[in-house]
Amino acid sequence: MTNLTQTEYKNLCIKCGDHVLQDRWVLGYNTCLKCGEIISRMKKHTIAPMHKSNYMVITNLTDLHGLNNKGGNVR
Secondary structure, X not given: OOOOOHHHHHOEOOOOOOEOOHHHHHOOOOOOHHHHHHHHHHOOOEEEEOXXXXXXXXXXXXXXXXXXXXXXOOO
16 A cells, blocks of 8 residues: 555455545445455346336345246246
8 A cells, every 4th residue: 555645545445454446435335346346246136027017136036936927847
């Protein structure tokens, strides 16, 4: 950590303690790029089209299984 201002020392990653870029901090991110990448890869989601409706973001697998009201084996 060289050439950092006093404000930039406050912008530390909550995971590793490394410096978070000011632009990321202003946007509300409190992790560095490396830790943010690791966290984002742990999250899973899919987009499912709803009958006569919009597309929905599904993050829970049981919700996705519940959308199939026609029966059949869904795994």
